[in-house]
Amino acid sequence: MTITMGRMVDHLTKGISMPNATVDLLEPGHKDAEVHGIVIAFCASQYVIEQAVSLRANFIITHEGIFYSHQGIQEGCLQDSVFQHKSRLIADSGIGIYRFHDTIHRYQPDGIMMGLLQALDWHTCVAKQLPAATILEIPTMEVREVAEYIKAKLHIRYVRVAGELSMPCERIGVAVGYRGGGELAIPLFSDENVDLIIAGEGPEWETPEYVKDAVYQGQRRALIMLGHAESEAPGMKYLADTLAVQFPMLPIHFVEDRPVFQIV
Amino acid sequence: MTITMGRMVDHLTKGISMPNATVDLLEPGHKDAEVHGIVIAFCASQYVIEQAVSLRANFIITHEGIFYSHQGIQEGCLQDSVFQHKSRLIADSGIGIYRFHDTIHRYQPDGIMMGLLQALDWHTCVAKQLPAATILEIPTMEVREVAEYIKAKLHIRYVRVAGELSMPCERIGVAVGYRGGGELAIPLFSDENVDLIIAGEGPEWETPEYVKDAVYQGQRRALIMLGHAESEAPGMKYLADTLAVQFPMLPIHFVEDRPVFQIV
Numbered sequence: 001m002t003i004t005m006g007r008m009v010d011h012l013t014k015g016i017s018m019p020n021a022t023v024d025l026l027e028p029g030h031k032d033a034e035v036h037g038i039v040i041a042f043c044a045s046q047y048v049i050e051q052a053v054s055l056r057a058n059f060i061i062t063h064e065g066i067f068y069s070h071q072g073i074q075e076g077c078l079q080d081s082v083f084q085h086k087s088r089l090i091a092d093s094g095i096g097i098y099r100f101h102d103t104i105h106r107y108q109p110d111g112i113m114m115g116l117l118q119a120l121d122w123h124t125c126v127a128k129q130l131p132a133a134t135i136l137e138i139p140t141m142e143v144r145e146v147a148e149y150i151k152a153k154l155h156i157r158y159v160r161v162a163g164e165l166s167m168p169c170e171r172i173g174v175a176v177g178y179r180g181g182g183e184l185a186i187p188l189f190s191d192e193n194v195d196l197i198i199a200g201e202g203p204e205w206e207t208p209e210y211v212k213d214a215v216y217q218g219q220r221r222a223l224i225m226l227g228h229a230e231s232e233a234p235g236m237k238y239l240a241d242t243l244a245v246q247f248p249m250l251p252i253h254f255v256e257d258r259p260v261f262q263i264v
Numbered sequence: 265m266t267i268t269m270g271r272m273v274d275h276l277t278k279g280i281s282m283p284n285a286t287v288d289l290l291e292p293g294h295k296d297a298e299v300h301g302i303v304i305a306f307c308a309s310q311y312v313i314e315q316a317v318s319l320r321a322n323f324i325i326t327h328e329g330i331f332y333s334h335q336g337i338q339e340g341c342l343q344d345s346v347f348q349h350k351s352r353l354i355a356d357s358g359i360g361i362y363r364f365h366d367t368i369h370r371y372q373p374d375g376i377m378m379g380l381l382q383a384l385d386w387h388t389c390v391a392k393q394l395p396a397a398t399i400l401e402i403p404t405m406e407v408r409e410v411a412e413y414i415k416a417k418l419h420i421r422y423v424r425v426a427g428e429l430s431m432p433c434e435r436i437g438v439a440v441g442y443r444g445g446g447e448l449a450i451p452l453f454s455d456e457n458v459d460l461i462i463a464g465e466g467p468e469w470e471t472p473e474y475v476k477d478a479v480y481q482g483q484r485r486a487l488i489m490l491g492h493a494e495s496e497a498p499g500m501k502y503l504a505d506t507l508a509v510q511f512p513m514l515p516i517h518f519v520e521d522r523p524v525f526q527i528v
Contacts, residue, residue: 043469046477068446068474070467077446080454082478082485147528160525178467182332182341190344203334203442204465204492205307208524210332213310214346221346225525228468260472261424261489263527264411 003250005059005096006031008038011246012061013103022102023070029096035059037251040240042233044097046086051255053093060097063104063112063236066090104235109134112176115238116231120153127171128192132179135192136172143167143196143222150198156230158263162211163222169195176231180223182206189214189221196222200231227259267514269323269360270295272302275510276325277367286366287334293360299323301515304504306497308361310350315519317357324361327368327376327500330354368499373398376440379502380495384417386438392456396448397439399456404434407460407486414462420494422527426475427486433459440495444487446470453478453485460486464495491523 009026018024037057041048044062052060067074067083077083090097104111109129117123117134128135141149144165151159172195173188180202188194189210197207207223214221233256240254273290282288301321305312308326316324331337331347341347354361368375373393381387381398392399405413408429415423436459437452444466452458453474461471471487478485497520504518 043473045473046480050480064469064473068450068470070469074447074450077450077454080450082453082474082481082483085481085483086477144528151528158527161528162524162526165526165528183338186332186338186341186344189346190341201468204524205328205334206332209307209309209328210346212522212524213350216310216314217346217349219346219349258476260426260468260476262426262429263422264408264415264425264429 001249003035003247004031005029005033005035005098008035008059008061009098012098012100016103016106018102018106023065024099024102026096026098028090029059029098033058033096035250037253038243039253039255040236040243041255041257042229042236043257045257046089047257048255049086049089049093049095051253052095055251055253057251057253058095060095061100061236061239062097063099063101063232065099066097100239104239110176111239112232112235113174115235116174116176118238119234120150130192132184133173133175133188135188135194136174138170138172140168140170143169143224146172146196146198147224150224150226154226154230154234156226157259159227160225161222162208162225163196163215167195167220167222169220169222171195173197175199176235177228178202180207180225182210185223186210195220196224198224198226200226200228227261229257229260233257265513267299267511268295269293269297269299269362272299272323272325273362276362276364280367280370282366282370287329288363288366290360290362292354293323293362297322297360299514301517302507303517303519304500304507305519305521306493306500307521309521310353311521312519313350313353313357313359315517316359319515319517321515321517322359324359325364325500325503326361327363327365327496329363330361364503368503374440375503376496376499377438379499380438380440382502383498384414391435394456396443397437397452399452399458400436400438402434402436404432407431407433407488410436410460410462411488414488414490418490418494418498420490421523423491424489425486426472427460427479431459431484431486433484433486435459437461439463440499441492442466444471444489446474449487450474459484460488462488462490464490464492491525493521493524
């Protein structure tokens with residue numbers, strides 16, 4: 001049976017109630033175009049698109065946008081040589097790209113969160129699901145041990161930690177992507193009584209400053225920032241594994257990209 | 265002559281045209297209160313406030329807010345024990361706190377930028393001043409050398425780098441604080457022809473993803489993220505040095521806080 005881009009989008013979004021404004025979009029691409037192979041990735045980076053071309057996959061499903069902005073392309077960047085080079089590659093390849101962001105976060109439970117918890121082997125430790133965070137109860141570990149555990153499980157080279165490395169913790173709030181900001185993360189400490197928050201990223205003068213103050217006051221608070229891609233790529237890998245079972249006739253590849261930063 | 269909090273605020277804001285909405289505010293504090301000593305810092309953290317108490321300084325001038333948010337306190341946090349502990353300390357101390365953010369960024373040139381460039385010994389390398397960035401021309405250095413130079417000059421333990429460490433660069437865009445986001449930073453590469461951007465922080469899927477793509481395309485682009493406080497504290501130190509000369513009768517102290525993160 002032929003799988004079109006439109007049919008795949010319908011499959012991914014089935015039963016999910018969406019807000020009027022969403023960044024999820026098939027562009028470029030056409031709903032009647034037949035899918036020959038799928039690449040799934042955190043971001044439709046230059047590398048990921050080139051990998052899709054090599055793998056003869058004509059459909060990319062990606063969590064973040066193509067042009068370095070949550071809301072689509074910035075006008076001031078249209079003449080930029082990096083944008084132009086990437087735009088040409090996309091046009092020449094004929095690949096369809098589906099941004100799959102808001103929908104997967106609205107899965108019950110959040111599909112990106114599920115992938116991260118599976119990768120961390122903590123999917124059996126869920127104490128509570130909140131709309132934008134999950135509360136875990138784990139056997140007691142020190143913050144340093146949690147950091148090392150995460151690095152080993154996710155194969156990442158570093159994490160940024162606020163708080164005391166020797167602090168024991170067992171109740172953890174997990175918030176993927178950009179949900180490490182103060183408005184979402186700080187109430188998890190007081191309302192949900194977590195010791196530690198594990199997040200993707202967020203402004204440095206919000207939750208990290210709060211944790212610094214808390215520690216200085218002698219209160220038990222810690223924060224581990226994984227990195228945005230590091231916290232969300234496992235969810236896209238999990239999606240690739242799920243789709244591979246649901247569509248065994250289609251070549252489906254998860255493409256892992258390099259981290260954006262190195263520490264010097 | 266008596267210096268009041270109001271007179272000091274007038275001195276700091278004199279001649280600066282401000283937008284209607286500003287986060288700059290004397291709160292707590294009263295314009296008629298006499299200033300006995302001043303502490304200047306990046307952020308009015310628990311540590312900084314306690315230092316002010318020890319130093320018998322009754323006025324703090326700080327760049328970022330007291331309660332972990334750009335726009336003031338989040339309602340959901342009023343019952344939080346860290347907020348309450350800090351609020352009590354502030355009330356009991358009777359200290360006045362002036363948030364000095366928008367005004368100092370509107371100095372010509374930007375006072376926070378000036379402090380950073382002085383600390384980096386690059387104030388003589390300015391090629392162009394833009395409203396939210398400064399373009400430098402430096403003798404050619406590799407990105408790795410620039411990173412090591414910055415760490416030594418600012419006494420910071422790490423920076424996050426996107427791009428090739430061996431790339432030579434001589435034209436640099438500097439953007440302090442949260443100005444490392446795509447909308448402000450990416451156009452510096454194309455419009456101002458910089459090789460490298462040095463910024464405080466910004467969303468990871470914007471400028472860092474752009475630089476990763478550029479490098480993969482073979483284009484010369486690099487990015488060094490210093491950290492938000494690391495990029496703006498030198499500007500507040502510079503302010504402290506300036507005020508100490510202007511008000512020799514007043515004890516004026518710059519208080520340096522610990523970094524929010526450590527790398528594990």
